[in-house]
Amino acid sequence: MIKAIRGMRDILPPETSRWQWVESVAREVFDLYGYQEIRLPLLERTELFARSIGEETDIVAKEMYTFPDRKGDSLTLRPEATASVLRAVLENRLEKGAGVKKFYTLGPMFRYERPQKGRFRQFWQINCEAYGVEAPELDVEVILLLMHILKRLLPGELRLLVNSLGCPACQMKFRAALGLFLINREGLCEDCQRRRTTNPLRVLDCKSANCQGILHNAPVIRDYLCPDCAAHFARVLELLNRFNVAYELKPRLVRGLDYYTRTAFEVAAVGLGAQDAVAGGGRYNGLAKALGGPDLPAIGFAIGEDRLLELLPQDFGQDLRPRIFVAALGEPARERAFTLVQELRRKDLAAEMDFEGRSLKAQMSMADRLGAAYAVIVGDKELEAGAAQVRPMRNFASPASAAANQEAVEGERPPVAQEKVRFEALVDYLTGKVRSEENL
RNA sequence: GUGGGCGUAGCUCAGUUGGCAGAGCACCGGGUUGUGGCCCCGGCGGUCGCGGGUUCAAGUCCCGUCGUUCACCCCA
Numbered sequence: 181m182i183k184a185i186r187g188m189r190d191i192l193p194p195e196t197s198r199w200q201w202v203e204s205v206a207r208e209v210f211d212l213y214g215y216q217e218i219r220l221p222l223l224e225r226t227e228l229f230a231r232s233i234g235e236e237t238d239i240v241a242k243e244m245y246t247f248p249d250r251k252g253d254s255l256t257l258r259p260e261a262t263a264s265v266l267r268a269v270l271e272n273r274l275e276k277g278a279g280v281k282k283f284y285t286l287g288p289m290f291r292y293e294r295p296q297k298g299r300f301r302q303f304w305q306i307n308c309e310a311y312g313v314e315a316p317e318l319d320v321e322v323i324l325l326l327m328h329i330l331k332r333l334l335p336g337e338l339r340l341l342v343n344s345l346g347c348p349a350c351q352m353k354f355r356a357a358l359g360l361f362l363i364n365r366e367g368l369c370e371d372c373q374r375r376r377t378t379n380p381l382r383v384l385d386c387k388s389a390n391c392q393g394i395l396h397n398a399p400v401i402r403d404y405l406c407p408d409c410a411a412h413f414a415r416v417l418e419l420l421n422r423f424n425v426a427y428e429l430k431p432r433l434v435r436g437l438d439y440y441t442r443t444a445f446e447v448a449a450v451g452l453g454a455q456d457a458v459a460g461g462g463r464y465n466g467l468a469k470a471l472g473g474p475d476l477p478a479i480g481f482a483i484g485e486d487r488l489l490e491l492l493p494q495d496f497g498q499d500l501r502p503r504i505f506v507a508a509l510g511e512p513a514r515e516r517a518f519t520l521v522q523e524l525r526r527k528d529l530a531a532e533m534d535f536e537g538r539s540l541k542a543q544m545s546m547a548d549r550l551g552a553a554y555a556v557i558v559g560d561k562e563l564e565a566g567a568a569q570v571r572p573m574r575n576f577a578s579p580a581s582a583a584a585n586q587e588a589v590e591g592e593r594p595p596v597a598q599e600k601v602r603f604e605a606l607v608d609y610l611t612g613k614v615r616s617e618e619n620l
Numbered sequence: 621g622u623g624g625g626c627g628u629a630g631c632u633c634a635g636u637u638g639g640c641a642g643a644g645c646a647c648c649g650g651g652u653u654g655u656g657g658c659c660c661c662g663g664c665g666g667u668c669g670c671g672g673g674u675u676c677a678a679g680u681c682c683c684g685u686c687g688u689u690c691a692c693c694c695c696a
Contacts (some may be wrong), residue, residue, distance in 0.1 A: 243694075296691070297689080437695095454692085481696095552656095553641085
């Protein structure tokens with residue numbers, strides 16, 4: 181048997197309905213904040229990611245699905261969406277004009293990593309990007325939007341972590357100071373000794389307790405922010421306070437992509453294991469220019485949809501149960517039932533029936549298992565009488581009442597209010613019943 | 621890329637010192653010549669991940685390999 185390749189999984193029903201639910205909520209909130217959807221190719225020129233994410237990052241250096249196409253051009257399955265969105269915006273001149281330009285997109289990303297809890301080689305992101313405005317109000321609006329989506333979906337506690345990474349000038353000063361600090365430190369773990377040269381910022385959020393101890397007196401980026409960056413960050417925090425958004429200042433928060441500037445944030449959740457970041461984002465004012473475009477302020481975030489789904493309660497999702505199950509006995513009745521099912525569906529009522537000529541008992545059992553609200557029974561007797569039996573199916577909701585019922589009637593079938601309804605009136609009768617119940 | 625755990629029925633898992641491959645759930649049928657939840661009876665269902673080796677005999681021991689899972693690393 182051929183199986184799915186490593187790190188790639190099938191998302192199956194009923195799980196898919198939970199995904200649809202999440203996506204519909206996200207779309208609603210995006211609408212509310214004035215964001216418009218943009219749909220993008222999954223493949224881009226390798227150069228796009230190398231230049232935007234950073235040659236030295238792990239993502240580019242060892243985690244991309246990169247291969248030559250038939251012509252020999254180097255292509256890459258997108259490892260993230262930001263670079264693609266910006267490319268599309270610049271290519272189509274969407275940044276032109278006054279005001280903030282707001283976009284969202286969602287879909288699969290690809291990274292060649294070792295799979296583990298909450299980490300897949302194909303994973304899904306819900307992505308938000310806003311361009312053209314430098315004001316800290318936009319930073320806050322984007323964070324509010326993110327928290328809005330998450331709070332509508334998740335009952336559990338979320339931690340919003342916030343930091344400022346400054347502008348390139350601040351970063352240069354800070355890197356120099358950090359490098360100086362690290363160069364004389366003894367006792368850093370093996371990884372950090374490597375990071376010291378490859379990616380010094382990463383040393384800051386090493387998980388080793390030992391390293392954290394050593395880093396206790398390390399320089400903090402906040403002390404290296406230029407007056408503009410400091411003012412921007414102060415304003416962001418002030419507004420978060422004003423809107424009662426709980427956050428934690430995390431001076432050591434750095435992000436894995438080189439393009440971030442100023443505001444950086446992350447949302448962590450409990451219950452996800454080691455991969456506890458549900459969403460992350462920040463400002464990336466320099467990226468458009470780095471890609472050969474204009475000077476374009478930008479900010480955005482990505483939600484890890486797979487991880488988000490992991491946190492959702494099991495009963496989240498749409499009700500996919502059919503309203504009506506039509507049980508038929510004998511060939512003429514099946515013929516009638518098939519017509520009835522189509523008529524119900526034309527009235528937008530979910531209806532099902534059996535095509536295999538199974539016993540009435542088996543069909544009733546199917547109706548129950550599918551969760552139908554009503555079973556319609558059609559047999560020779562009903563055809564002759566010109567009226568079908570309509571049986572409400574949800575009388576025995578709880579196992580307790582089922583047991584009580586069983587004892588009460590002692591061997592006899594529990595009394596169910598089963599009605600005879602003439603075929604001509606059946607569709608209207610059923611639509612009426614179901615609609616009135618749904619409005620309760 | 622590194623380290624540990626685990627691969628047996630559709631699912632969750634048992635399987636003793638190597639000796640006839642099991643249970644629960646699910647599914648199908650019957651208990652009711654035409655009525656769902658519970659209960660009772662019966663049935664279907666297996667390349668024991670794959671390849672090699674040791675042995676009279678391997679799900680069990682050995683080697684390899686693939687997958688999976690958790691952690692490191694990294695990130696959503």
